[in-house]
Structure formats: C-alpha cells, structure tokens
Amino acid sequence: MSFLSRIMVLKSRAHLSAGTRGSRGVRSDLFEGAGKRKAAQARNRVGLLMLGFAAFYCVIGGRLVQYGMAQPEITSSIMPADRLLASRPDLLDRNGEVLATDIRTVSLYAEPHKIVDASEVIEKLATVLPDIDAKSVYGRLASKSHFQWLRRQLTPKQQSQILALGIPGIGFRPEKRRFYPGGATAAHIVGHVNIDNRGVAGMERYVDGQGLADLAAVGMTSDQPLEPVRLSIDLRVQSIVREVLYSAMDKFKAIGAGAVVLDVHTGEVLGMASAPDYDPNNPAAGAEEGWLNRMSNGTFEMGSTFKSFTIAMALDSGKVNMNDSFDARYPIRIGGFTIKDFHGKGRMLTVPEVFQYSSNIATAKMADVVGIEGHKDFLTKLGLLSKMQTELPEVAQPSQPREWKKINSITISFGHGVATTPLQTAVAGAALINGGKLIEPTFLPRTRDEADQVAQQVLQPTTSDSMRYLFHWNGVKGSGKNARVEGFNVGGKTGTADKVVNGRYVNDKNFNAFLAAFPIDDPQYVVLTFIDEPKTDKGNGAALAGNSAAPMAHDIISRSAAILGVKPKFGDDGSALLVSY
Template identity: 75%
Template sequence: MSFLSRIMVLKSRGHFSTGARGASPRKAGANFEGIRKRKAQQARNRVGIVIFGFAALYCVIGGRMVYYAMSEPQTTSSIPPADRLMASRPDIVDRNGALLATDIRTVSLFAEPHKIVDADEVIEKLSTVLHDLDIKGTYAKLSSKSRFQWLKRQLTPKQQSQILALGIPGIGFRPEKRRFYPGGPTAAHIVGYVNIDNRGVSGMERYIDSQGLADLAAVGMTSNQPLEPVKLSIDVRVQAIVRDVVASSIDKYKSIGGGAVVIDVHTGEILGMASAPDFDPNDPNANGPEGWMNRMTNSTFEMGSTFKSFTIAMGLDEKKITLGDSIDARFPIRMGGYTVKDFHGKGRFLSVPEVFQYSSNIGTAKIADAVGIPDHKAFLTKLGLLTRMKTELPEIATPSSPREWKKINQVTISFGHGVSTTPLQTAVAGAALVNGGVLHPPTFLPRTEEQATEFATQVMNPSSSKDMRYLFEWNGSRGSGRNARVEGFDVGGKTGTADKVVNGRYAHDKNFNAFLAAFPMSNPRYVVLSFSDEPKTDKGNGAALAATSAAPMVKEIIARSAPILGVQPSFGENGSALLVSY
C-alpha cells in the first residue's frame, strides 16, 4: 500500500471513531447549541465595545468643544480678534458739532501661505494694484509656514475690487475700521491721530483711550455700535484761521517753527491752537517726524519780555509799586560779572507804565528785587509757570528753572531769561492778569463759566488785574504792541524777544519772539499768544524782533476771528462812532 493510501485510511478511521464517541444525536445537538450561544455572546461583546468606543470618542469631542468655548481666544500681536478690528471709536466734533474725526469702514488684505501655490505669481499680480508693495517682505510672508499673514492694511474700495478681479487663490479680505480726519492738518496737534489698529497715539485721540476706551477694548467689551461723540472746546473756524496764520508765518519770516493759541479768559477753554510744522493725521508719516512736535504744549522756551508782565503784576499785587511810581533806570546793573542793561534805554527815571512800554530790564529787575526771591518764586508758582500744566492733552512738557535761586537768577528771570515754560502756560497765566486775577486751568473740552468756577483759583487781587489791563492797553496803543492793533477791537499786550541759548551761550542772531495779547481791553474776553522761533527779517539778513514778527500774527488772528467769536467792534470815544472810514 502506498504512503498516500495509508494516510487516507487513517483519516477515515479517525472520523468514524469520533462519531462513535459522540454517544448520541441528543448530545451532538447540545454541543451545537453551546457553540451558537458562545458566538452570540462574542457578537454582543463586540457590539458593546464598539458602542463604548464611539461614546468615549463623542465625550472627548464634546469636552474639547466645551474647553474651547470657555477658554480665551488665541491671538497674535499682528492679528487682532475680529471684534476688535471692527470696534468703534467715538466721533470727535468741535464746539458747534463740526466733524473733526470719524470711523470709516475699510478692508485689509491677508494671505494664507499654506494655500499659496506660486508666491512669485501672487506678488506679480498684486504689484499691478499695490504699487508700494514690499516685494521682499511679502515674499517672505507668502513663503512662510504660517496660516495667516497680513499683506496690506486698510485698502480703498477700488483696490479691493481690482484685487478681487485678479482671482488669486489663498488671499482674502477682513473688514476693519479706519480713522478719517476731514480737516486734515487743521487741528492735528489737538485731535491727534491713531495707529493702524485704531488706537490713540497722540492728542485727544490718546486722551479718549486713557478715559477707559483702551481698557474696554483690551477685555473685548467694545463693539461696532456708534458711540456718543466727544465734543471739544475749539471752534473749527477759529482753529483754521490760527493754523493758517501760523503756517504762513514760517514762510513769511523764514522761521523754524511757530505757534499761536486763543483762550477764553473766563473759562480757560481753548478756542484754537496751532503749532507748525505740523502733519496730516490721515497720513502722519508722510512728512516724517518733524511735524509731530506740539511746540505750544510739549516744548519749553525762555519767553523773554512777556515775563515782565508777571514781574510787574507781582510788584503791584505785593504792594511794592503803584502805577504812579517811578523807577531809576539811569544806570546798568552789574552783578556777579554780568551787566543788565536796557535794549531801548532812556537813561532816566521811568514811570511804571514806561517800564512796561519800553520793556526796561533795569526797571523790571528792581521791581523783582523789591519783592524778594521767596515771594517771587511763590508768585510764579501760583500762576502755574514753574510746574507741569494739567490739561487733557498728553503731550505736556515740564518747565525748567534753577534748583536754587540766587540774586542773579531772580534778576534774569524777572525779564524772561533763566526759566523755560511752554507757550500755552504763558497764555494761561496771562489770562489771569486781565480777567480779575483768576487762574483757570486750560481745557480742550467745553466748559461754562459756572463750571469753570469749580476749578478756578484766585491768584491776584482784582485791583492788580485792573492795573495790568491798563498797562496792556497802554503798550498796545503807545508801545511795541501797536503792530497788533486792530481797529475797533482794542487790542493790548506785551512783546517778548529772547535770545536763544546755543551751546550754552546766548546767540544774538537767533531769537524766540512772542506776543501776549488780550482783547477787548475794556472788558477782556480772549487772550491770544503767538510766537515765531528764529524768525528772519524781510531781507533775511538777521533776526527779526517780536514787534515785527509775533505781533503781526496776533493782529491777523484777531482781525479774522473776532467777528466769529462774537466780539462787537467799537469805534470812537466810548464806542460812540458806529462806522469808520478807511
């Protein structure tokens, strides 16, 4: 028998022997039923495992969804959340409701680099619309492994339409709000401007953020709903005049800077203020940082002979002099190696009005000496000339003065050298000289006379203020203030021509010229201060004086703005003449 045949026989025997040991058909059926139950149980176990697996998976997904819903959104410094991109800022308007700043809707262009196929092609197409596109920087963004990159912020509707027509995959637009300033540079240093993310950088824009808007934005509580407008104290008509005069003075006098302000003497409200060079808040970087400096509030200068107004007011208020007194101004004063002399010396005794009219350094120094150093310093501090001014604008410089006043310091400070203040401080203190001796902190927000009394401080006797009004009127009609005189508006004031300090020495060919004025002097309502930094004569061959540079600026401002401010002209004796013939 072959090997294969033997194997087949053995398998056959084994089969039949197994069947024989199966005992009976009943037992065979029972075995079959047990196998079926085991298989059914295994199937149920497998279905249970699958159900449990799916339940666990859904629990994990649900848990993650709850976690993401309750966690803070992840942002980067360059990609603000959508609600912040569309968050509103309040409009800024002038005292009459004229719009100075508002939000407009715009879009910004972004890219998803992981969807970009050919970065060079995208840049080539975008360059046909965005001519100022940074090619190198854009290529780096498009080639990165990030999933979001800003390409261009705040596009115009035309640019958006043109880019959409290019049909570039992997780029898109996100809605934003952009700040728009209808007046351009008219009130640039007052209103200020915002950055690319619509956050205040300077001026009243920054002030608004400091009042809580920035904090609300930081915690996501701002929205795109319109906010109540912020009304300023300025009158945009007066502001436009002041800015025009200041800007023109730079060209006219070839100066490096200029400024002017108009203040309500009874409330401290700023009706108009300008500093030049300035900038356009719609594009603050267009002319570089040169125009960002607000010289009216954020620069300090030696104000020159305008300070003689405060020295003489101090002498009157301290009862050291009266308007009828005379001061010996015959001889120069020699002190500590320095000689104090008069620019327009008369070589004789001068009455107090003549000391003011002829701007006598000798006479002013003797008045200060009669008062004494402690009281002199206290008086200037009381007028706010030696401390940092408090107002809404963030850009406020701190005055500088000697740490310890010696006799020579007092003498030079009496006529405006040796102490530096901001022009706005000088104007605010000047208002106190003519309004009855009340110091009103300056404000860029509307304020009634009743509200102003809450912040007012009586710094002089009313009688001393009355004497100062007489001196302002005297100098306006007979002295250096004649170039600021406007027919019918009774302008008075004091000029100040100060040599600038260059490399630690006074330069006689570089002046800082200012004019402090008030009108109408019969009942002052407004103070106007102007200045010209390093003006030249009309021939360009030397430094111009305040009487020929700063005073004419005040004259033009008053002539153009007085009717707008509601000041009625008065002609003839006691205003009896209604018309004047030219």
C-alpha cells in the same frame, strides 16, 4: 427497566428526600447570601459608572475654564473681527463740525499654506499695488503659515481690482479706519490713531484714556456708533490760526511758529496750532519735526512777556504802586554779567513806562523789591513752574534753576532762566486780566459756572485792573501797536528773547512772542503768538517781536473776533458805527 436505571432512580429519590428534610435551614441561607452579593455588585457597578461620568464632565469643565482664561492667540498681528470693527466716537468741534470719524474699509490678507506660487501672486498684486515690498511679501507667503497681513486699509477700487485677479489664498477682512476731514487743520489737538484704530496722540489718546481702551482690551466694544465727543475748539478759528502761522513762517523763513486763542473766563481753547504740523490721515509723513506740539509740549524762554508777571507780582505785593518810579539810568552788574536795556531811555521810569519801554533794569529792580522767595512763590502760584494740567496728553515740564539766587531772580524777571510752554504762559496771562483767576485750560466745552469751581484766585482784582491798563497802554503807545485791530481794542506785551546755542545766548537767533488780550476794556480772549528764529533782509535776529509776533496776533484777531461774537466799537467813545479800513 434495566438494573442500572433502577439504581439511578433510587439515588435521585434518596437525594430528594434528604434535601427536603434540611431545605428550610441550610438552602434558604445559601439563596439569601447569593442575592446580597448580586445587589452589592450591581451597586458597585452603578457607582463606578457615575464616578466615570463625573470624572469625564470634570475634565470637560476644566478644559472649558482653561480655554476661557487663556489669552487669545495672535497670528501675524491679526485682531479678533469684533475689535477690527469696533467703533470710536466721532470728535466734533464746539459747533458740531466733524473733526474725526470712522469709515469702513478692508485689509488684504493671505493664507500662505494655500498658495502654490508666491512669485506669481506678488507679480499679480504689483499690478494693483505697485509700491508693494516684494521681498518682504515673498517671505510671508513662503512661510506656509495660516495667516499673514499683506496690506492694511485698502481703497474700494484696490479691493475691486484685486478681486478681479482671482488669486487663490488671498482674502479681505473688514476694518474701521479713522478719517480726519480737516487734514492737518487741528492735528496737534485732535491727534491720531495707529493702524489698529487706537489713539496714540492728542484728544484721540485722551478718549482712550477715559475707558475706551480698557473696554476694547476686554472685548466689550462693538461696531455700534458711540456718542460723539464735542471739543471746545471752533474749527473756523482753528483754520485761521493755522493759516496765519504758515503765512508768518513763510514771510520770515522761521523754523517754527505757534498760537492759541483762549477764553479768559472759562479756560476753553478756541483754537491752537503749532507749525510745522502733520496730516493725521498719514502721520508717518510728518516725521518727528511735525509731531512736536510746540504750544504745550515745547518749552521756551518767553522773553519780555515775563515782565508782565514781574510787574503784576510787584503790584500785588503792595510794595509797588502805579505811581512809583524806578531808576533805569545805569546797567546792573552782577555775577560777571551786565544787565542793560535794549532801547534804554537813560532816566527814571514810571511803572507804565517800564512796561511800555520793556526795561530790563527797572524790571529787575521790581523783582528785587519782592525778593527771591516771593518771586519764586508768585510764579509757582501762576502755574509757570509746574506741569500744566489739561486733557491733552502732550504736556512738557517747565525748567527752572535748581537753586534760585539773586542773579536767577533778576534774569527771570525779564524772561531768561525759566523755560515754560507757550500755552501755560497764555493761561497765566489770562489770570492777569480776568480779575486774577487762574483757570486750567481745557479742550472740552466748559461753562463759566464750571470754570469758577476750578478757578484759583491768584491776584487781587485791583492788580488785574492795573494790568489791563498797562496792556492797553502798551497797545496804544508801546510795542503792541502792530497788533491793534480797529474796533476791538487790543492790548498786549511783546517778548524778544535771544536763544541759547551751545550753552550761550546768541543775538542772531530770536524767539519772538506776543501776549495779547481783547477787548482790553472788558477782556474776553487771550491770544498768544510766537515765531521761532525769524529772519529778515537785515539778517538773522533783526526781526523783533513787535514786527513779527505782534502782526500775527493782529491777523488772528481781525479775522476771528467777529466769529467769536465780539462786537466792535469804533471811535474814542465807542459810539461810531462804521470806520474806513
């Protein structure tokens, strides 16, 4: 071994021996400190890793919450597929006949970013859809967006023909379409829906207002069939009412007409129509003239039909009885106006004669006996001065003078100065002859017990008895003779009102109405008819209510009474079984 090697061996031995003497104290501390540092580092690394994972999942959770609360994006008015297929409940008449139902259909859409030649697409589509708006469609196809509607609710034939064209970037989306089998028959009652199957008028809108629209808004509707909604109307009676209206409008060249058949004990509407109307399968074609429901959403001065309420008020007050007489010999002059009778008798008139001859003078004196405040309170109690409450959304607010003066009370007594809806006039008329109960009208089925719970006693039963007598009296001897139907004992009151044009009453434009009830000895139904501006060969305004509105009531009752279950009675005592027509 060399000298250098020996020196190195000795040094290493000396180092080893020195280390052995102090290893139990110093070196053990060094090793223990290093272990603690490594454990702390490991813990720190694990903590940082856990913190990273926690932050990562927090970000993901936050984004999920953000997406869940965000409003869905609408591209070119497209709705989610589940809403496009969401069902509406069928609407049925009281006998189960379908008035409105859903049918499956498809709508045509385009994905413009996939279309190369927009002009070629339009040219091909025009072979199937000749009425396509080329300019509008070209603008949508040239937008290079991801979705555009082209045509909603196609027929199966149109879908098949477009599929055969094989146009790239064109597709179909399933939808529900509302279908009305009866067309315009019950348009103003049933109403209609918009392109997205949402109710916008009539009972369709009412159904949405009962919670269907809210469920659809939060996506809780489905394509499963819903429980149908049954209405109070009888489709057979409804069809008769509408046919009579259009026949009268054609005969008298009128601008409008309306009628309602109302159950006096339940308030159920069995049939109601307003003309002109529209087809809810194509509501846009009806324009605004057809959309107006004149029965509930139009207000008119109802003319002498209001004398029924004035006389009932006078009798119910106890200040007038059926044996009283009123002086109708001289016109009434007040406030620069002269109140006179159309066919004046120029003598004292008993209460039945006041009703029979429709005396303006005597009716005004009856109102004067009660007084202005009593008059206003009575009409308010009958619901004629406030907005009517019913399921139908289209209901107008009646109009009345801001301040009732004596001249107002006098003119209102015979039907001028207050404008109400024909439907609420019929409802108030029912209270006159059903025992004095005011019952809100309904377009849903209602039993007598249910009606009694909402009914308000507004007249004494004895007053109602007197009004039935007067209705019968006028039906036999007065202006209601043209409404009588053999076997069904129809009674009623006519009303021929001059219309207001440019703030003045004109005598060549009339609003004619007839308020009828049958069978008047035991009333079951009220029928109110009106015709707006009827014309005859004798000139405008020559057609009186007795010759226009009353025959309309006759036609409705003669055709629908048996359907409604009213049994006819022939002969003076009702014992005859057959009568020759």
